[in-house]
Amino acid sequence: MRVVITGGTGMLGKKLAAAILKKGSLVGRDGKAHEVKKLVLFDIAQTEGIPDDPRVEVRLGEVDDVATVAMLIGPDTGAIFHLAGVVSAGAERDFDLGYRVNLDGTRVVLEAARRLPQPVKLVFASSLAAYGGDLPVPLPDDFRVTPQTSYGAQKVMGELLVADYARKGFVDARALRLPTIVVRPGKPNLAASTFASSIIREPLAGERAVCPVDPGSWMPLLSPRRCVEAFIRAHDLPDTAWGWNRTLLLPSLDLTVRDMADGLRRVAGQKAYDLIDWKIDPMIAKIVAGWPARMAAKRALTMGFAADVSIDEIINNYIEDDMPRR
Amino acid sequence: MRVVITGGTGMLGKKLAAAILKKGSLVGRDGKAHEVKKLVLFDIAQTEGIPDDPRVEVRLGEVDDVATVAMLIGPDTGAIFHLAGVVSAGAERDFDLGYRVNLDGTRVVLEAARRLPQPVKLVFASSLAAYGGDLPVPLPDDFRVTPQTSYGAQKVMGELLVADYARKGFVDARALRLPTIVVRPGKPNLAASTFASSIIREPLAGERAVCPVDPGSWMPLLSPRRCVEAFIRAHDLPDTAWGWNRTLLLPSLDLTVRDMADGLRRVAGQKAYDLIDWKIDPMIAKIVAGWPARMAAKRALTMGFAADVSIDEIINNYIEDDMPRR
Numbered sequence: 001m002r003v004v005i006t007g008g009t010g011m012l013g014k015k016l017a018a019a020i021l022k023k024g025s026l027v028g029r030d031g032k033a034h035e036v037k038k039l040v041l042f043d044i045a046q047t048e049g050i051p052d053d054p055r056v057e058v059r060l061g062e063v064d065d066v067a068t069v070a071m072l073i074g075p076d077t078g079a080i081f082h083l084a085g086v087v088s089a090g091a092e093r094d095f096d097l098g099y100r101v102n103l104d105g106t107r108v109v110l111e112a113a114r115r116l117p118q119p120v121k122l123v124f125a126s127s128l129a130a131y132g133g134d135l136p137v138p139l140p141d142d143f144r145v146t147p148q149t150s151y152g153a154q155k156v157m158g159e160l161l162v163a164d165y166a167r168k169g170f171v172d173a174r175a176l177r178l179p180t181i182v183v184r185p186g187k188p189n190l191a192a193s194t195f196a197s198s199i200i201r202e203p204l205a206g207e208r209a210v211c212p213v214d215p216g217s218w219m220p221l222l223s224p225r226r227c228v229e230a231f232i233r234a235h236d237l238p239d240t241a242w243g244w245n246r247t248l249l250l251p252s253l254d255l256t257v258r259d260m261a262d263g264l265r266r267v268a269g270q271k272a273y274d275l276i277d278w279k280i281d282p283m284i285a286k287i288v289a290g291w292p293a294r295m296a297a298k299r300a301l302t303m304g305f306a307a308d309v310s311i312d313e314i315i316n317n318y319i320e321d322d323m324p325r326r
Numbered sequence: 327m328r329v330v331i332t333g334g335t336g337m338l339g340k341k342l343a344a345a346i347l348k349k350g351s352l353v354g355r356d357g358k359a360h361e362v363k364k365l366v367l368f369d370i371a372q373t374e375g376i377p378d379d380p381r382v383e384v385r386l387g388e389v390d391d392v393a394t395v396a397m398l399i400g401p402d403t404g405a406i407f408h409l410a411g412v413v414s415a416g417a418e419r420d421f422d423l424g425y426r427v428n429l430d431g432t433r434v435v436l437e438a439a440r441r442l443p444q445p446v447k448l449v450f451a452s453s454l455a456a457y458g459g460d461l462p463v464p465l466p467d468d469f470r471v472t473p474q475t476s477y478g479a480q481k482v483m484g485e486l487l488v489a490d491y492a493r494k495g496f497v498d499a500r501a502l503r504l505p506t507i508v509v510r511p512g513k514p515n516l517a518a519s520t521f522a523s524s525i526i527r528e529p530l531a532g533e534r535a536v537c538p539v540d541p542g543s544w545m546p547l548l549s550p551r552r553c554v555e556a557f558i559r560a561h562d563l564p565d566t567a568w569g570w571n572r573t574l575l576l577p578s579l580d581l582t583v584r585d586m587a588d589g590l591r592r593v594a595g596q597k598a599y600d601l602i603d604w605k606i607d608p609m610i611a612k613i614v615a616g617w618p619a620r621m622a623a624k625r626a627l628t629m630g631f632a633a634d635v636s637i638d639e640i641i642n643n644y645i646e647d648d649m650p651r652r
Contacts, residue, residue: 095494099433107425133570142470146489146571153490157483163472164479168421244459245472 001026001034002076006063006109007083008041009050011184012125012227015321016081017041018051019228026079027236029121029172034078042072043084063105066112073112080122081231082109088129089190091151102154110161114170122173123234124162126155126247128220130177131292137218138294141249148290163246166239174234174242179222179252179295182260182314185322192287196221199257200264200315203275204323212281213257218293220252221260222307223314225321230305241303251297251307253314263311267319327352327360328402332389332435333409334367335376337510338451338553341647342407343367344377345554352405353562355447355498360404368398369410389431392438399438406448407557408435414455415516417477428480436487440496448499449560450488452481452573454546456503457618463544464620467575474616489572492565500560500568505548505578505621508586508640511648518613522547525583526590526641529601530649538607539583544619546578547586548633549640551647556631567629577623577633579640589637593645 003020007013017039020026025033041050041058050058061068063084073080084105091098106124113120129152130145147153162173184197195212196219202209222230230250255263265273297305308314329346333339343365346352351359367376367384376384387394389410399406410431411417417424432450439446455478456471473479481503488499510523521538522545528535548556556576581589591599623631634640 095496144468144470146573147486148493148570150490150494153486156486160473160479160482164476167474168476170421244474247472 001028001036001078002038002040002074003036003079003081004040004042004073004077005081005083006042007085007125009043009045009047009058010083011186012181012224013041013043013083014047014049014051015224016083016228016231017056019232021051021053021055023232026232028078029119029239031238040072064100064108066108069108069112070115073109073116075117077113077116077120079235080109080113080120081235082106082122083125085125086151087189087191088149088151089192091154092149095150098150098154102151103157106158106161110165110171110173113173114165119169119172121235122162122171123231124158124173124175126159126175126177127152128177128179128292130156130159132290135292138296139292140296141299159247166242166246167244172239173246175247176230176234177247177249178227179220179250181224181227182219182221183318183322184224185318192284195284196257196260199261199276200318203264203272204268204315204319206275208275208277210277210279210281211257211261212279212284213288214280214285215256215258215261215278217257217285217288218254219257219260220254220292220295221311221314222250222252223317225317226306226308233305237303245299248300248303248305249295249297251300251305252295253308253311254294255311260311263315267312267315327354327362327404328364328366328400329362329405329407330366330368330399330403331407331409332368333411333451335369335371335373335384336409337512338507338550339367339369339409340373340375340377341550341554342409342557343382345558347377347379347381349558352558354404355445355565357564366398390426390434392434395434395438396441399435399442401443403439403442403446405561406435406439406446407561408432408448409451411451412477413515413517414475414477415518417480418475421476424476424480428477429483432484432487436491436497436499439499440491445495445498447561448488448497449557450484450499450501451557452485452501452503453478454503454505454618456482456485458616461618464622465618466622467625485573492568492572493570498565499572501573502556502560503573503575504553505546505576507550507553508545508547509644509648510550511644518610521610522586525587525602526644529590529598530594530641530645532601534601534603536603536605536607537583537587538605538610539614540606540611541582541584541587541604543583543611543614544580545583545586546580546618546621547637547640548576548578549643551643552632552634559631563629571625574626574629574631575621575623577626577631578621579634579637580620581637586637589641593638593641
């Protein structure tokens with residue numbers, strides 16, 4: 001089986017690749033495990049930390065380029081994970097780029113998959129940014145989607161395409177709404193949510209980090225490890241498990257920022273905890289206040305998807321998987 | 327003020343044109359009434375019954391043609407009603423055509439509007455086809471949208487674009503989810519809902535009509551007259567009345583098919599009623615059973631949109647507005 005991951009050189013793409021390589025197989029539409037013989041990581045740029053494995057091939061190109069993607073998703077493709085996308089802040093800054101990559105790119109990928117000799121499973125990464133406006137607490141997973149960012153709008157359009165291509169029998173596609181991924185390795189980025197990783201990652205490295213929101217602010221969290229597990233489960237489940245509803249809100253561990261900091265203190269001690277500077281940034285606090293706070297992902301739980309157990313576990317997994325050794 | 331109606335030679339386009347011409351003005355973004363000096367009906371084909379008025383101009387072309395639409399929506403455009411679209415059965419039969427007209431066409435119209443020197447009001451016609459799958463009765467207007475047709479998926483994508491262009495300040499756009507329009511003048515078409523008009527229209531003309539669903543089946547109805555009123559109200563309301571939520575489920579008169587037939591008997595007598603043949607078509611009955619049955623369009627009511635008062639009124643309006651004189 002040939003597996004394609006778009007956005008494959010990104011943080012989640014590389015972790016997903018490593019997990020698929022370790023597992024060695026994915027469940028096909030026939031319900032049987034198929035050996036992964038080729039794993040193609042497609043992205044716009046090479047990055048560090050690509051799994052060193054003879055099955056891996058990195059291909060660079062634009063996801064909305066029809067010819068490139070048609071070649072990428074060749075006739076022997078058995079599974080597609082479509083993670084490529086312009087992130088939230090990027091799509092907000094460059095409206096046209098966001099639509100080109102996040103909407104047109106998703107259409108190009110689905111069209112290429114539709115041309116395959118037989119339907120293929122495809123997993124699409126959507127986001128909590130689908131929700132917005134006035135939201136109930138907790139948020140039921142069947143609540144309307146009224147995104148308040150271009151990124152969110154584009155992700156919901158992707159979900160609609162996924163559902164429609166699946167319904168027509170063109171592509172056996174499934175979409176996952178991802179909670180806030182914590183702890184992201186590496187450096188802070190421009191996302192408003194970047195602090196949620198920073199307040200754990202930086203103190204663990206002995207560096208100071210600013211928490212720009214009230215300690216009582218709720219965050220729906222998912223660790224990279226659980227997220228990768230969810231991608232693989234979303235793929236391996238039979239299409240009957242999905243039925244007509246092809247979009248799934250993933251279960252999150254919903255904690256306040258205070259809970260997160262307390263977890264850091266338990267795992268890494270008071271010294272690490274004291275490296276957090278509590279200094280509210282009104283702009284970021286306002287954005288975060290508009291996000292869904294506590295989630296009721298009932299359907300995902302019945303489908304066997306699991307949230308992280310505790311912030312302590314999330315932090316320990318980060319230390320084990322990602323923390324730079326000194 | 328120059329007004330553009332896409333889908334302008336269609337049934338609702340022509341009725342909307344006639345109503346705007348009669349009213350003579352529309353409310354601009356400055357809150358003032360602006361005289362309608364030019365009314366451009368854009369569509370793919372000429373039809374009968376275009377309002378005979380010197381202000382009217384018919385232009386033919388494809389709505390997804392960038393150059394054509396850029397010329398159509400010239401710098402003096404003050405209002406846009408975007409009704410053009412491939413209907414439900416058409417989009418289901420021709421997947422690519424549906425996406426080209428209903429999704430790409432809407433993007434092209436919004437992009438042309440975005441290029442105008444100042445933001446313009448735009449009203450987009452969406453549909454109850456946005457809803458699907460397992461639906462509660464009554465259906466609250468903040469329920470999730472999980473369309474079960476390509477047409478529905480494309481309409482929801484249009485709603486998302488409308489909201490995003492509005493949020494960015496590019497186009498002062500608003501979307502209306504239309505209930506089943508009854509009584510449509512003319513001939514039956516391929517839509518599964520066509521019987522809802524036929525069982526009234528044909529008996530009034532002394533012809534037989536088949537009702538293919540159970541008499542107890544619920545239908546959310548809106549008359550063409552109320553629909554046109556809603557388009558104009560949706561346009562004339564200030565953007566503050568819309569806020570961040572740019573999609574509105576219109577109030578419907580929710581009746582069973584039996585209620586509709588009883589109304590026909592009250593208005594046109596037992597002889598007309600007896601022209602209805604009650605003969606269930608399992609395929610159509612199944613499609614109709616998947617539609618939202620009774621609606622709770624709370625927000626629209628608070629914004630002053632009104633449902634029809636009775637089926638008797640709907641039938642009498644049809645007789646007055648549309649019924650061919652013998």
